[in-house]
Amino acid sequence: MNAPREYTPLTRRAHGIAGRYRLYLGADHLLHVHEEHIAERYQRFYFRDIQAIHVHHTLTREVFSGLNVFALILSAFVLTFLALADTPVVLWVIASVITLGWLVSLIINNSRGKTCACFIQTAVGTEQLRAVNRLRTAERVISRIQPLIEATQPAMNRDDLLRLVAEAPSLHPPPVQETVPTPTLVPPPMPVPATVKHCRGRAHIALAVLLALDVVVSLVDITWPMTHDIRTMYAMLTLFAAIGLSIGALIAQANSDLPQLAKTLTWANVGFLVLALLASVALQFTPYKSEERVSQLCFDTYSVVVQTGLCYGFWQALRRWR
Amino acid sequence: MIAALPTCRHCKAVLPPVQYNMPTPLPCPQCGRASRVLVFPALVQPPPPVPRLTAVTGNGDAGCFYHPAKQATMVCDGCGRFLCALCDVELGSEHLCPPCLEAGRRKRTLTRLETRRVLYDNVAMALAVLPILTCFLFPITSPAAIGMAIWGWRKPGSLLPRTKARFVIAIIIGVLGIGAGIAYWTAIIRS
Numbered sequence: 001m002n003a004p005r006e007y008t009p010l011t012r013r014a015h016g017i018a019g020r021y022r023l024y025l026g027a028d029h030l031l032h033v034h035e036e037h038i039a040e041r042y043q044r045f046y047f048r049d050i051q052a053i054h055v056h057h058t059l060t061r062e063v064f065s066g067l068n069v070f071a072l073i074l075s076a077f078v079l080t081f082l083a084l085a086d087t088p089v090v091l092w093v094i095a096s097v098i099t100l101g102w103l104v105s106l107i108i109n110n111s112r113g114k115t116c117a118c119f120i121q122t123a124v125g126t127e128q129l130r131a132v133n134r135l136r137t138a139e140r141v142i143s144r145i146q147p148l149i150e151a152t153q154p155a156m157n158r159d160d161l162l163r164l165v166a167e168a169p170s171l172h173p174p175p176v177q178e179t180v181p182t183p184t185l186v187p188p189p190m191p192v193p194a195t196v197k198h199c200r201g202r203a204h205i206a207l208a209v210l211l212a213l214d215v216v217v218s219l220v221d222i223t224w225p226m227t228h229d230i231r232t233m234y235a236m237l238t239l240f241a242a243i244g245l246s247i248g249a250l251i252a253q254a255n256s257d258l259p260q261l262a263k264t265l266t267w268a269n270v271g272f273l274v275l276a277l278l279a280s281v282a283l284q285f286t287p288y289k290s291e292e293r294v295s296q297l298c299f300d301t302y303s304v305v306v307q308t309g310l311c312y313g314f315w316q317a318l319r320r321w322r
Numbered sequence: 323m324i325a326a327l328p329t330c331r332h333c334k335a336v337l338p339p340v341q342y343n344m345p346t347p348l349p350c351p352q353c354g355r356a357s358r359v360l361v362f363p364a365l366v367q368p369p370p371p372v373p374r375l376t377a378v379t380g381n382g383d384a385g386c387f388y389h390p391a392k393q394a395t396m397v398c399d400g401c402g403r404f405l406c407a408l409c410d411v412e413l414g415s416e417h418l419c420p421p422c423l424e425a426g427r428r429k430r431t432l433t434r435l436e437t438r439r440v441l442y443d444n445v446a447m448a449l450a451v452l453p454i455l456t457c458f459l460f461p462i463t464s465p466a467a468i469g470m471a472i473w474g475w476r477k478p479g480s481l482l483p484r485t486k487a488r489f490v491i492a493i494i495i496g497v498l499g500i501g502a503g504i505a506y507w508t509a510i511i512r513s
Contacts, residue, residue: 051365164366
């Protein structure tokens with residue numbers, strides 16, 4: 001007969017820069033394990049000593065998703081170029097694997113839910129549980145350990161607990177920190193920006209119209225190819241107009257009441273312009289000069305996809321505005 | 323006594339008690355970032371009282387082994403000696419005397435006191451596998467991997483359930499590495 005297991009895993013392994021982390025449930029404590037490849041470090045939190053657990057939402061998932069999408073678009077662009085150009089198959093296979101990797105990473109990152117930072121507080125100090133980095137995991141862990149903690153500590157309802165907490169700081173004031181305001185029962189009012197100006201979003205609308213126009217011209221170019229000179233001239237004019245309108249939109253939206261989506265899309269458009277410029281420069285140095293038409297086709301296709309998305313976003317953000 | 327009130331991770335502002343023990347996350351009043359705070363009675367509990375030492379009255383009272391004039395209140399779970407409140411060290415559900423505690427720490431029999439353990443199986447695996455990148459290190463690292471696997475076999479490993487598979491794999495790779503090295507040098511000498 002097998003001996004009962006001393007520790008039950010509460011979370012999966014979370015990967016960090018300094019190693020891997022995992023949280024285990026013991027008989028009367030939590031065990032936080034930090035695996036450092038050739039050694040393990042242990043932190044024990046006894047249920048009777050746990051004073052508080054805080055779970056703070058973080059933007060890690062959104063940041064990684066943004067980077068993932070950027071890398072995915074870039075690698076898909078390269079992949080399409082390699083597929084249509086006369087390049088060795090091995091390069092296409094490598095690019096496919098990389099693109100697939102980014103796609104899988106994006107799907108996994110989003111399917112695991114929102115990210116968070118979880119802290120556990122005892123009389124000794126506050127420690128971060130790096131093994132708990134997703135909101136769903138945090139909820140599951142809390143629902144599992146909360147009854148165990150409450151069972152080892154004196155029973156107290158929420159009102160009594162809050163009353164004691166509210167009374168305690170006046171008797172035992174916490175160490176004063178420079179940026180920490182005095183705790184009060186009534187939350188202080190939300191900080192209001194000094195000057196919030198009204199923005200009608202004209203520059204944004206003009207930018208959206210320009211993007212829509214460019215989508216139409218790109219579709220025409222894909223169907224009936226333009227001559228090199230006309231295309232170059234049109235591209236230069238569009239680029240300068242887009243840069244000018246983007247700068248105008250960024251100035252207009254600063255400290256304004258414009259919807260956050262419109263502001264974000266303006267920055268996304270700036271990112272797209274930078275990406276398009278980099279791609280144009282890269283295409284100038286490509287060794288496959290004979291494939292200029294193919295590369296132009298790829299570029300037009302991705303421009304159409306991204307610009308359509310931006311146009312739709314601007315329309316959604318500004319249709320009920322003004 | 324409250325050591326510190328929970329603070330927002332982003333702006334370091336103290337989170338107001340109205341946010342405590344709510345079923346859903348609430349925004350920080352300073353920065354607006356959502357957070358959920360659960361507090362437990364230990365936050366407001368007074369510190370445990372200082373143990374009182376009482377003298378032996380002589381009416382069948384047992385005295386402490388280390389302080390015979392003081393009344394014993396506990397029996398050491400390690401050596402069975404009577405202990406007064408001063409000598410009793412509570413470790414989880416166990417009560418130990420200071421010498422047993424020190425012996426347990428030194429001999430590593432009290433796992434609850436350990437904060438770090440070396441994973442000898444991972445060391446052996448690293449010695450066996452990593453030199454694949456630089457083949458000329460194999461003559462040194464392959465025997466070292468086997469030696470580490472044998473030396474660390476009976477050493478206390480992880481506190482968590484773990485098999486000996488890594489030791490076995492390290493030994494196999496080490497033996498293969500030595501065999502390949504011998505074959506290579508034999509071929510060179512013969513040619």
